[in-house]
Amino acid sequence: MTSPQLEVRKLCKSYDEGRIEALRGVDLSISSGEFLAISGASGSGKSTLLQLLGGLDTPTSGEVLFENAALGTAIGLDDYRANRIGFIFQAFYLLPTLNAIENVQVPMLALSESPRDRAQRAEALLVEMGLESRLKQYPNELSAGERQRVAIARALANNPSILLADEPTGNLDSVNSAHIMDMLVGIQQQRGMTLIVITHENDIANAAPRHIRIRDGRIAS
């Protein structure tokens, strides 16, 4: 049996000096190349789980292991986010002062690559997303669907092994939602990446081969 790519053990996260418990002892194993959907009501703790899986935050107790190494101790969170994880957010979070191709290069600035290589790779990713004619458009000149495609290209910039998408279709209409989900699944299958999607949309959750529900900070099913 192969060991999980990501493993969560007795994960707890509380805020406000313990008065708010967002996660209450979550255990979870995720294999490499898996497509997992996490759903739950607002405030159930699903976004907190994603933040801990992505190394954006540290747990109050318990641990997150990436390839058997504990995040925050055996693996630095910054390095983990820079090299292993690609984030896709509901609100896209593109930088307004940079055009599409520059936005895709931002994660690469954290690595030692030549500016020419960075630009070429960013261009290739945007072409892959069907944005070859939108390379120099600024975020405010792009449609919501185009912005999310730029954000996906940016998430792929450093060749991560895991894509973490937090409500990636939350700001999109149904046509764009379907398009973005097809794109994410296609990327996951083509590249053999792990895809973890947080969603409250049943269609998306049910389309995933594995679906877990979070309720009151615990895995319900």
Add this chain to the structure above:
Amino acid sequence: MASQLSFAGFAWKNLWRRRLRTFLTLGGIAMAIGAFVSLVGFSRSFEHEWLRLYSSAGTDIAVSEKSFLNTSLDESVGIKLRAIPVVDRASPMIFNLMDLTPEINAIVFGFQADSYELDALTFLSGRRFQKGHPEVLLGDVLANSMSKKVGDTLDIQGTTFTVVGIYHGGSSLDASAVIMPLDELQQLTSLQGKVAAFHVRLKPAPPGESQEAYLKRAQAEIEAALPGLHAMPAAERASNNELVGMAHAVAWGTSSIAMMVGILGIVNTMAMSVFERTKEIGILRALGWKSWRIMMLIQTEAAVLGLVGGLLGICVGWGALRVLSVLPQTSSVVSAYVSPIHLLEALGIAILSGLVAGAVPAWRGAHLSPVEALRHD
């Protein structure tokens, strides 16, 4: 070719986003650095011109009481001074800053008619003055600005002097000065028999003795022969005299205040910028940027503000010096020369100020929690 994003380019785009604020901050730094370049440049050129004044005349040592601003040294001391074996020539002198017209003031030197210091002047027209005659020599720059020529008269503090010579001197201080007989200036200032200092030209150093060692020995011999008086090498006198000291103190004091204002401007800009970009900093952290890289980005922005503001300030300061160096009221003491080292110093101070001002906002930005930063509205 796809557009390449560099770290510096990213920093510049962040500054460019708030153009008005960036320009206002640059204006503040430019004024501060401009003040530094012009004021400190002025005080240093003042010192430099003092040195040239001594060196062009061949003065090795200046002998005075503690301060040469007091014209309290007895002229008769010259007899003892000239008797010291190392002394070749000793020239008593007075100087004073006087109004020649309501708009023009100038340094007025009082020398003896046979002073060796007059030998160093190149006469463009006329001749030397004579002892006991109300005659003056004018530096060429001053003569031009006052449109005076040989034979014209000049009223100084109620006494009419005849211009008998126009000279070119070795320093901008004497190029814009008036030189008159010592006794006339003593009378004009009611200081008969008193001088501010003696300028001393030494006999050549004996073979085998270095100039430096000879100067020290001469200094010691003069001070031993004239207890209570100070014999100071000309270079030291130029940089250590009270006027230069005051000019340095005023220049550095004023520049420091201006720099403080400039630094506060950058602190304000960077603090506002970090606050406004809290969410963006969170995005960068989510994308794997380490704290030190965020810090470097903010510090680069602050340093760019310092650098560009510094370059603008150098232009402002140098321009101000050029204007001051041609104005009749200030041309006698201001030269437009600014040393390259002074400019580098100004640029260094500007960049350093940027880094100091950016340090706290950068530290704050770098230590934001990614999750908290992403939640920020």
